[in-house]
Amino acid sequence: MRPFPLARVRPLSCLERRRGDRSLLSLGQVNAAGQETAFRVSAAFGADTSQEGLFEGSGMKRLVELAASGFSCVAFAFGQTGSGKTYSLLGPFAQGEGQLGKPCLLGLMQRSFVYLLEQTQGHGPSLLLSASYVEIHKEQVRDLLSPGPPQPLPVRWSQTRGFYVENLLTVEFESLETIMALLQEGAAQGVCSPREEAPPVPGTSAGSGGGQGPRAGQVRGC
Numbered sequence: 638m639r640p641f642p643l644a645r646v647r648p649l650s651c652l653e654r655r656r657g658d659r660s661l662l663s664l665g666q667v668n669a670a671g672q673e674t675a676f677r678v679s680a681a682f683g684a685d686t687s688q689e690g691l692f693e694g695s696g697m698k699r700l701v702e703l704a705a706s707g708f709s710c711v712a713f714a715f716g717q718t719g720s721g722k723t724y725s726l727l728g729p730f731a732q733g734e735g736q737l738g739k740p741c742l743l744g745l746m747q748r749s750f751v752y753l754l755e756q757t758q759g760h761g762p763s764l765l766l767s768a769s770y771v772e773i774h775k776e777q778v779r780d781l782l783s784p785g786p787p788q789p790l791p792v793r794w795s796q797t798r799g800f801y802v803e804n805l806l807t808v809e810f811e812s813l814e815t816i817m818a819l820l821q822e823g824a825a826q827g828v829c830s831p832r833e834e835a836p837p838v839p840g841t842s843a844g845s846g847g848g849q850g851p852r853a854g855q856v857r858g859c
């Protein structure tokens with residue numbers, strides 16, 4: 638499947654407004670000959686786009702469906718610091734900002750988990766769901782789900798597996814509660830730690846967890 642690049646403009650912050658900044662989106666790319674050319678995106682979302690609007694219009698649902706059918710899928714957020722990558726992926730809970738309990742602010746990740754669980758309901762034991770959570774920070778790969786302070790892990794390559802992170806924990810899960818708890822557990826270990834409880838998942842009583850979050854399946858190294 639070809640990449641499906643999207644652009645999202647975030648609203649101006651209070652500081653930016655106060656100092657009279659204006660919103661401007663200009664996308665370009667530099668080709669091998671050093672010339673700047675237009676960079677085309679499949680969709681662009683304005684500053685008034687809601688978190689739900691982004692999820693519905695971003696193609697994430699299709700990505701989740703493909704993943705549930707066994708394809709390898711990647712969602713990748715790219716942009717300068719402060720441009721809204723974390724907000725789009727996780728919502729404000731990752732930064733411990735206000736309105737933490739509002740389900741409407743949940744990010745692409747939580748919404749994808751809800752959709753994934755919906756999609757895979759009733760598959761029975763033929764389908765195994767598992768998660769790992771790594772952070773690449775200052776050239777180091779760190780496992781955010783392993784117990785204790787995250788340690789750097791080596792990246793290896795083998796003919797059978799391609800690139801992989803050695804000794805990375807993979808946690809099997811079956812419920813939304815578990816995957817949401819893992820998300821919160823991992824986010825708390827990362828550089829961008831939440832300072833508050835994660836907001837509840839729409840339609841569930843999930844959202845608790847923390848350092849000792851439930852682990853439904855066995856934990857294995859790979």
Ligand SMILES: Nc1ncnc2c1ncn2[C@@H]1O[C@H](COP(=O)(O)OP(=O)(O)OP(=O)(O)O)[C@@H](O)[C@H]1O
Pocket residue numbers: 646647648716717718719720721722723724725729732734829
């Ligand atoms: N769509 C949005 N609506 C409202 N606020 C937003 C939006 N996008 C980003 N913000 C706010 O803008 C600030 C910067 O966003 P964020 O932390 O997500 O950026 P980032 O790209 O992840 O930055 P960094 O690379 O430094 O981690 C945060 O305060 C965030 O809450």
